[in-house]
Amino acid sequence: MSKSGSLDSFRLLAAFLVIANHTSPLLSYGEDADFILTRIIARIAVPFFLMVSGYFLYQYIENGDNAYILAFCKKIGLLYALSIVLFLPLNLYAGHYEGTNWGLEFVKDLFVDGTFYHLWYFPGLIAGVSIVVFLIRAIGLKWTSIISVLLYGIGLFGDSYYGVAEQFPSFEVFFQAVFTVADYTRNGVFMVPIFLVMGMLIYKRNKTVSFSINLLFFVISFTFLIGEGLLLHANDIQRHDSMYFMLLPVMYFLFQCLLQIRGKSSKSIRNVSTIMYIIHxxxxxxxxxxxxxxxxxxxxxxxxxxxxxxxxxxTFILSWMLMIFWPTRKNSTPSPISRAWAEIDLAALNENVKLLKGILPKNTELMAVVKANAYGHGAVKIAKELSNHGVKSFAVATIAEGIELRKNGVKGEILVLGYTPAQYIGEIKKFKLTQTVIGLSHAKQLNKQGVPIKVQIKIDTGMHRLGTDASHLSDLKEIYNCKHLHVVGVFSHLAVSDSVRSEDIAFTELQIDKFNQTTKWLESQLLLPGQRHIQASYGILNYPHLPYEYARPGIALYGVLSKNDTVRTDVELKPVLSIKARVAVVKTLQRGEQLGYGRAFSATTMMKTAVITIGYSDGIPRNMENGEILIRSQKAPIIGRICMDQLVVDVSAIEGVQAGDIATLIGKDGTEQITAEEVSEKCGSITNELLSRLGSRLDYVYHSN
Structure with a gap:
């Protein structure tokens, strides 16, 4: 059975009910019969559409998938815009906007009531989704449900129970104020949230009561709904007739019944029902x-x-024709959150920039290290975001990384930290990169090309990797004498700045002292050091007082350190990256059955497993087999061997897991969190390696909230 049961099939019936509501099919045979059909029974159509939206949106709201929610709202906005164009001629023909206040009326219709009588659904849905998402993030689904019920209760007295509200002057004054903004309380504030939330509650609860019981309660509540509507109508209490008290239980039990009736997911039916709603x-x-x-x-x-x-x-025939023959643009790339992706929190990135700058001397600027695809965060996007927030200098490891930034419009200084062969000096010049000189021999090779470029000199103060030895002062002077190399800075790298052991602190201070002595000697020789920098991430966090022109934060920019590292500054950096994937399928593993390559895992009891769409080719370490991931805000242990494209987890203890659910490998899900530090420690590695090895197959989703 499809997880959506017969929801798609019922969409079509709901579309016909909307048409019935606007054509009154039983009016020729009796007003009461038509009232029951169009003003009571047909009122289930729009709440049904809203509940479907809530049912399928909830997993994205719960997992913070802002990109998907925004895309959903954009899609609804586009449908509304097309509908406005479609019905504008009818509005103009009817003279709807010919009065003296037509401008205000148009604005009210555009944002609340809909620019034609049935189009209120689109701005209402966008407003309702916005309200529900905000409330869930702020106070959780439980309190959002309570507030939604209260809003619906208020809306009832501006709709089918308006005659009661009129008996109380203060209520009447309130609703008259509401009606200056919206013609009905059937809108995105009072009506939409509760039905969205009901769909979400059904999705989250995911517990099945028998079909017969759901059907029984549906019939009972439906009978009371008809009685409620007829009673209100007989006493002339209604101002409008879209909202009933009994509509809530009717929709709840109807939705549960539909989920239990066998059905097939059909995009065609979904599209046809939407077109029917719009064009009828x-x-x-x-x-x-x-x-x-x-x-x-x-x-x-x-x-x-x-x-x-x-x-x-x-309407049905034309809708099918439009769906079949209307030229659609084929999307050649999948959704960024279709399989496995990295979510990047740009707000956290910018907060980390502020925190790091806050502990450095006032005149020390940041040179953001964006090598290795910005430690797996997306170098181009990260560099542009940092540039927009005042960071104007960047460091990369290779000339190719520097060229990529330039080709994508990144401005400011870009320092290539690693070795570049002299034959590529033309590209260094062309793309206005600053090259690191790693020694006198390298300087001579570059200078021999006769191409003027900017360089910085790497000074080896004890790391004994790249750089000119700090004691070889004559070599430094000779580099300065290379006429085609314009020295704009000197820098070094600290070997053990991440350690607070006394012997490591002494060694780091010795490196700093060597660097200072070297730069002072250069100044004594009238050789300008230019930009001086020695602190990388741990150098900033443990030695923030150093008065150099630049500091080079790398991993710290992204809110990540190593799990057991101790730093001497009190800075609460925020993780920027999350790694997520999807549940492909849920299976039952019987006791004694073995799983995966090498039959590495054997079930000791019957268990439920979920296959996750991410593997070691995406950068997940193969030796993470003793790790965990998050599904539905709960931890699920990885079992068996991690494969190239998938991994398997034990979800026996997690209720309701199904295909399409989102799994979090690094990041937060509800109150639970798995950090990059925890993952790297379990794999016997460090966060730098873990993040920089993230695979190129991952898509990226960036958000700023």
């Missing part, structure tokens, strides 16, 4: 106009059932 008023106009032109009103207009059937048939 034009079909009503077309049928009425044609009947009048051929003097057939008696058959096609005065007979309300024929009108309904004709409009429904034309």
């Amino acid at each position: 008023p034009w079909m009503i106009v077309l049928v009425r106009f044609t009947a009048e032109f051929f003097t057939l009103e008696k058959w096609f207009v005065e007979n309300s059932m024929v009108l309904f059937l004709t409009v429904s048939s034309l």
Whole structure:
């Protein structure tokens, strides 16, 4: 059975109910019968559409998938914009915006009531989703449910219970104020949130009561709904008739029943029902106009059932034709969150920049290290974001990394920290990069090319890797004498600045002293050191007082250190990156059955497993087999061997896991969190290696909240 049951099939019935609501098919046979059909029964259509949206949106809200939620709202906004264009001629023909206050009326219609009577659904859905997402993030689903019920209760007294509200002057004054902004309380504030939340609660609860019990309660609540509607109608209490008290239990039990009826997921039916909802008023106009032109009103207009059937048939046929023949742009790339992806929190990145700058001397600027694809965070996007927040200098490891930044519009200084062969000096010049000189021999090779470039000199103060030895002062002077090399800075690297052991502190201070002595000697020789920098991430956190022109934060920019490292500054850096993937399938593993390559895991009892769409080719260490991931805010242990494209977890203790759920390998899910530090420690590695090895197959989703 599809996890959505027969929801898609019912969409089509709901679309026909909307048409019935606007054509009154039983009016020719009796007003009471038509009232029951169009003003009571047909009122389940829009709440159903809203509950479907809430049901499928919740997992993205719960997991903080802002990109998906934004894309959903953009899609609804686009449908609304197309609908406005489609129905604008009808509005103009009807003279709807010809009054003195037509501008205010248009604004109210545009943002609240809808620019045609059925289009309120689109701005209402966008507003409702925005409200619900905000409340869930702020106070959780439980309190959001309570607030949504209260809003719906208020809305009832501006709709079907308005006659009661009129008996109380203060209530009437309140609703009159509401009606200056919206013509109805059937809108995105009062009506939409509760049905979105109901869909979310059903998704989250994911517990199945028997179909017969759900059906029984549906029939009982549906009977009471009809009684409620008729009673309100008989006493002339209604101002409008979209919102009923009993509509809540009716929709809850109806939705549960539909989930339990076998059905097939159908994008075609979803598209057709949406098109039918949008275009059916034009079909009503077309049928009425044609009947009048051929003097057939008696058959096609005065007979309300024929009108309904004709409009429904034309709407259905045209909707199918539009879906089949309308040219659609093929999207050649999948959604960024289709399989496995990295989520990058740009707000956390910028907060880390502020924190690091705050502990450095006032005149010390940051040279952001964005090598190795910005430690797996996306070098181009990270560099541009940092540039927008005042960081104007960047460091990369290779000339190729520097060229990539330039080709993507990154400005400011870009220092290539690693070795570049002299034959590539043309590219250094062309892309305005600053090259590190790693020794006198390298300087001579570069200078021999006769191409003027900017360079910085790496000074070896004890790391004994790249750089000119700090004691070889004559070599330094000779580098300065290379006429085609314009020295704009000197720098070094600290070997044990991440340690607070006394012997390591002494060694670091010795390195700093060597660097200071070297730069002072250069100044004594009238050789300008230019930009001086020696602190990388741990150098900043443990030796923030050093008065150099630049500091080079790398891993600390991204809110990550190593789990057991101790630093001497009190800075709460925020992790910037999360790694997420999807559940592909959930299976049952019987006792004694073995799983995966090498049959490495044997089930000691019957268990439930989930296959996750990420593996070692995406950068997940193969030796992370004793690790955990998060699903539905709970930890699930990895079992068996991690494969190239998948891994398997034990979800026996997690209720309701299903295909499409989001798994978090690094990051937060609800109150639970798995950090990069924890993962790297379990793998016997460090965070730098873990993040910089993230695979190129990962998509990236960036958000700023």
